[in-house]
Amino acid sequence: MVKAQNQSKPVIRQEISGVERLGIRVSSMINHPQAQAQRWVTIHRLDTDGDREWEEIMDLLSETDGIDMTLNDDESVSLQWKRFEDI
Template identity: 80%
Template sequence: MAKRQVVSAGRQEMSGVERLGLRVSSMINHPIAQERRWATIHRLDNDGDREWEEVMGLLSETDGIDITFNDDETVTLRWEASADDERPIEMVELAEEEPAPF
């Protein structure tokens, strides 16, 4: 039997820059990276030279991000806490709920 390929009519494939940008964004937004305020980005075999240079250029131009190009060809991003991150967490006491009437 012949295999059928399912093709979505309106679906467009992501460009290399979009795919790399999404991966870097995911790494930056990871809870551990947010807590530590740094992330190390590894270049994958399928990251093209043009895409890598474009995304690294955008990151280096972004205010508040320090970028370090490491000897092992990884890139370490560091950032400072935003004003929202530095606010102390307030504890709220909940009022006792009234028992259900039934």
């Protein structure tokens, strides 16, 4: 009788960049059902968000048609948008 050998391959973990991590967080906040219902969200910068990453994501958002961006006194950013049908 031949024993089956365990030939599982090692799992390779791929790290995501800071920009990707921040982009995922912001996207999740925008796509949250409550944000979609009210059509606005406020994004707070975390201590783990680097300057370069924050600026890159904020630049992308500012260039996105249909999004109004407000810089708040507490350094958070509020985004507001209209329903797709209203555009």
